[in-house]
Amino acid sequence: MFDTLSDKLQRVFKNLRGEGKLTAANMESALREIRVALLEADVHFRVVKQLIESIREKAMGQEVLDAFSPAQQVVKIVRDELIKMLGSHQSRLRFANEPPSAMLIVGLQGSGKTTSTAKLARWLEKNGHSPLLVSVDVYRPAAREQLAVIARSIKLPIYTGTPEEKTPLELVRSARREAVQTGRDVLLVDTAGRLHIDEALMTELRELRDLLSPSEILFVADAMTGQDAVKSAGEFHNQLGISGVILTKMDGDARGGAALSIRSVTGQPLKFTGTGEKPDAFEPFHPDRTANRILGMGDVLSFIEKVEENIGQKNAEEMQRKLLDNEFTLADFRDQLRQIRKLGPLESILGMMPDLGPMKDLKNVKVDEKELTRIVAIIDSMTPRERNNHMIINGARRRRIAKGSGTTVQDVNNLLKQYAQTRKMMKSFTGGGFLGKRLAKLKLPMLQQ
Amino acid sequence: MKQSLMIQTLFGAVPQEPNLLDRLKAGIQKTRAGFVERLEDALAGRKEIDADLLEELEFTLIGADIGVTTAHEILEGIRQRVDRRLVGDVSELKLLIRDSLLETLQAAERPMAHVEEPPAVVLVVGVNGAGKTTTIGKLASRYRAEGRSVLLCAGDTFRAAAIEQLAIWAERAGVDMVRQSPGADPSAVLFDALQAARARKIDYVIADTAGRLHTKTNLMAELEKMRRTASRVVPGAPHEVLLVIDATTGQNGLEQARRFTETSGVTGVVLTKLDGTAKGGVAVAIARELGHPIRYVGVGEKAEDLLPFEPDKFIDSLFSAPAASAP
Ligand SMILES: Nc1nc2c(ncn2[C@@H]2O[C@H](COP(=O)(O)OP(=O)(O)OP(=O)(O)O)[C@@H](O)[C@H]2O)c(=O)[nH]1
Ligand SMILES: Nc1nc2c(ncn2[C@@H]2O[C@H](COP(=O)(O)OP(=O)(O)O)[C@@H](O)[C@H]2O)c(=O)[nH]1
Ligand SMILES: [Mg+2]
Ligand SMILES: [Mg+2]
Numbered sequence: 001m002f003d004t005l006s007d008k009l010q011r012v013f014k015n016l017r018g019e020g021k022l023t024a025a026n027m028e029s030a031l032r033e034i035r036v037a038l039l040e041a042d043v044h045f046r047v048v049k050q051l052i053e054s055i056r057e058k059a060m061g062q063e064v065l066d067a068f069s070p071a072q073q074v075v076k077i078v079r080d081e082l083i084k085m086l087g088s089h090q091s092r093l094r095f096a097n098e099p100p101s102a103m104l105i106v107g108l109q110g111s112g113k114t115t116s117t118a119k120l121a122r123w124l125e126k127n128g129h130s131p132l133l134v135s136v137d138v139y140r141p142a143a144r145e146q147l148a149v150i151a152r153s154i155k156l157p158i159y160t161g162t163p164e165e166k167t168p169l170e171l172v173r174s175a176r177r178e179a180v181q182t183g184r185d186v187l188l189v190d191t192a193g194r195l196h197i198d199e200a201l202m203t204e205l206r207e208l209r210d211l212l213s214p215s216e217i218l219f220v221a222d223a224m225t226g227q228d229a230v231k232s233a234g235e236f237h238n239q240l241g242i243s244g245v246i247l248t249k250m251d252g253d254a255r256g257g258a259a260l261s262i263r264s265v266t267g268q269p270l271k272f273t274g275t276g277e278k279p280d281a282f283e284p285f286h287p288d289r290t291a292n293r294i295l296g297m298g299d300v301l302s303f304i305e306k307v308e309e310n311i312g313q314k315n316a317e318e319m320q321r322k323l324l325d326n327e328f329t330l331a332d333f334r335d336q337l338r339q340i341r342k343l344g345p346l347e348s349i350l351g352m353m354p355d356l357g358p359m360k361d362l363k364n365v366k367v368d369e370k371e372l373t374r375i376v377a378i379i380d381s382m383t384p385r386e387r388n389n390h391m392i393i394n395g396a397r398r399r400r401i402a403k404g405s406g407t408t409v410q411d412v413n414n415l416l417k418q419y420a421q422t423r424k425m426m427k428s429f430t431g432g433g434f435l436g437k438r439l440a441k442l443k444l445p446m447l448q449q
Numbered sequence: 450m451k452q453s454l455m456i457q458t459l460f461g462a463v464p465q466e467p468n469l470l471d472r473l474k475a476g477i478q479k480t481r482a483g484f485v486e487r488l489e490d491a492l493a494g495r496k497e498i499d500a501d502l503l504e505e506l507e508f509t510l511i512g513a514d515i516g517v518t519t520a521h522e523i524l525e526g527i528r529q530r531v532d533r534r535l536v537g538d539v540s541e542l543k544l545l546i547r548d549s550l551l552e553t554l555q556a557a558e559r560p561m562a563h564v565e566e567p568p569a570v571v572l573v574v575g576v577n578g579a580g581k582t583t584t585i586g587k588l589a590s591r592y593r594a595e596g597r598s599v600l601l602c603a604g605d606t607f608r609a610a611a612i613e614q615l616a617i618w619a620e621r622a623g624v625d626m627v628r629q630s631p632g633a634d635p636s637a638v639l640f641d642a643l644q645a646a647r648a649r650k651i652d653y654v655i656a657d658t659a660g661r662l663h664t665k666t667n668l669m670a671e672l673e674k675m676r677r678t679a680s681r682v683v684p685g686a687p688h689e690v691l692l693v694i695d696a697t698t699g700q701n702g703l704e705q706a707r708r709f710t711e712t713s714g715v716t717g718v719v720l721t722k723l724d725g726t727a728k729g730g731v732a733v734a735i736a737r738e739l740g741h742p743i744r745y746v747g748v749g750e751k752a753e754d755l756l757p758f759e760p761d762k763f764i765d766s767l768f769s770a771p772a773a774s775a776p
Contacts, residue, residue: 139750222697258699
């Protein structure tokens with residue numbers, strides 16, 4: 001496992017003199033670590049150079065604030081710089097004055113265009129629009145069929161064309177007519193994947209653009225992209241003038257440094273992120289979360305939002321009260337596990353956790369669904385008194401619980417350990433600490449104290 | 450002089466494609482343009498080997514997605530030689546880098562598993578959108594051209610129209626495909642395909658799988674199950690597990706390789722989309738860390754755009770003059 005940037009910086013500053021101030025001497029080793037972290041996150045090396053320069057400038061001579069260690073302060077400077085570069089606020093979609101607005105979805109092969117087209121359609125629909133879909137990928141086998149199948153499953157209309165319509169231009173002309181006739185206000189155009197150096201296919205996109213005058217040209221980029229992101233995104237932008245970016249496959253563990261490269265080379269805002277294969281796994285882009293992720297600090301805010309969304313604010317508040325009062329019992333733990341299962345696959349939840357502090361160990365825990373079932377079975381085999389006070393669960397009780405739940409004493413021991421860990425982790429969300437303080441400021445109901 | 454190249458197959462080597470080197474050069478022209486030209490830029494007009502120059506070289510490697518660690522290791526080796534005055538002048542640096550890359554790729558080369566009794570089973574895995582289905586289509590055409598019989602297995606039952614996509618490739622290659630309905634258990638489809646292949650004495654079964662991110666435990670477990678199914682029906686199967694990596698992938702590719710190796714026993718890598726400008730350097734890092742050979746490279750979307758990977762030819766085409774003259 002790689003150390004996180006915070007760990008590394010902590011070590012750098014521990015070994016340096018003059019800790020009270022960020023000086024030229026102690027900053028150099030810190031900057032080296034930052035450089036490596038950014039490169040490992042796939043930020044383009046020229047963009048890294050620029051960033052390092054501006055971080056150096058910002059950091060020089062700053063007094064270290066009481067609340068922070070020098071390492072924390074440097075992390076904060078880096079983070080703020082990344083957020084600034086990623087765009088400090090969410091950007092909205094643009095629409096044409098006269099409907100239908102056309103939106104062109106473009107990008108390299110396999111980046112996630114077709115899926116994102118469907119996700120965007122769904123998102124638009126939820127926000128009061130009435131999109132019509134069309135695929136102009138006349139090249140890849142079964143590409144148009146793919147969008148048609150998805151459209152059917154999300155119950156949105158799609159223009160599938162006639163047998164005579166063979167070219168993208170013919171298809172969009174008719175699709176636009178259909179949008180007008182059926183009163184749809186947005187036409188979403190899924191295009192074939194192409195290389196930015198493919199002159200014929202880039203010309204095709206320009207023709208589509210000239211025909212449609214789209215209100216958005218969205219470039220779909222895979223979060224796993226490496227150093228080539230500056231070339232591909234840059235070239236799409238030069239040749240086409242993109243108006244925004246959708247960053248896909250953020251449900252994995254890629255750091256997503258390409259976001260910085262793309263933003264810096266095109267200057268265009270990141271608008272959405274794709275977080276899964278299903279049509280609902282789509283969110284507006286959050287610069288702060290992405291910055292955290294690039295720095296390996298996880299995505300705590302997404303996690304908390306997700307919890308709130310699914311567990312409900314009241315439950316969340318109740319849980320927090322219990323945590324603070326040390327009343328978080330095994331029964332609560334079981335309920336919480338049940339609720340967490342509703343959030344989706346556990347690893348995607350754990351993937352959002354920061355690599356910091358007590359949560360670090362939890363991240364390495366590989367939880368499978370069977371394991372969850374087992375845990376719930378074990379807790380179910382306890383008496384109410386045991387559930388309310390885990391301290392009384394001695395050896396004999398453990399044996400009985402194991403037998404009752406068809407597990408082993410080892411399993412019961414593990415569970416009790418996990419329970420203790422979770423209590424600790426949840427406390428660090430709500431209590432003090434670097435994160436706790438930051439989060440408390442954000443006035444999330446769950447975190448108000 | 451007529452060149453005859455040997456292509457490794459599961460059944461041994463077959464001579465093929467005298468013009469491989471030319472096609473390789475044409476296919477990776479853009480890759481070459483970026484990487485070697487940058488390298489040459491860095492070296493041009495320099496007389497002295499100093500820290501600046503070495504750092505510039507390191508960035509060239511990092512820019513090819515080789516990764517900080519691997520780039521650093523390669524450069525460290527060179528630095529030591531420079532310190533011991535073993536490097537005379539700047540022009541030698543290019544050769545040193547070339548040798549170092551070649552050494553890594555050659556060290557990872559290994560022959561394919563021996564097939565006791567057909568069918569040879571090839572399982573194709575990787576993250577979403579890497580190029581698995583296309584690679585299978587290309588492989589099927591290639592095996593057919595070698596005169597082998599092939600059966601495809603539509604193991605991606607999840608993504609919309611994935612079965613139709615493979616069906617079209619099967620038709621192009623003139624081979625049969627075993628399928629079930631969308632949503633079916635991929636292991637069940639594989640089971641059917643392997644039974645059919647045994648009954649019909651087919652040489653190769655190539656199984657498609659749904660793209661999946663390596664972080665999704667339950668989906669990774671599904672691949673483990675497919676492996677088990679394969680070995681139950683055909684002893685020794687799967688004989689080859691190809692991990693498809695998109696050349697545009699950055700450092701996440703290494704983690705992909707680790708996790709897919711853990712759960713599905715990867716035996717080799719296919720590096721796709723090398724016809725773009727991306728260098729695919731993460732495959733070097735994968736070879737270095739996990740010892741997986743690169744088996745093929747993808748250089749386009751047509752059936753013939755899959756080339757067998759041979760380290761020396763690949764590196765030669767990367768480093769030699771763009772003219773089509775064979776060394
Ligand atoms: N995990 C995950 N998978 C995604 C996401 N977005 C797309 N995918 C998957 O990535 C693969 C490629 O997606 P497509 O939408 O077909 O990509 P495309 O850009 O249209 O591909 P081509 O048309 O072949 O160039 C599919 O397997 C999708 O299910 C995402 O946000 N997360
Ligand atoms: N330019 C180029 N495109 C490729 C290559 N291999 C695959 N593709 C394209 O990449 C996209 C995803 O490929 P697909 O085979 O569907 O990926 P899968 O999801 O891994 O099965 C498709 O648009 C393919 O045409 C290649 O070597 N070069
Ligand atoms: Mg598509
Ligand atoms: Mg596929």
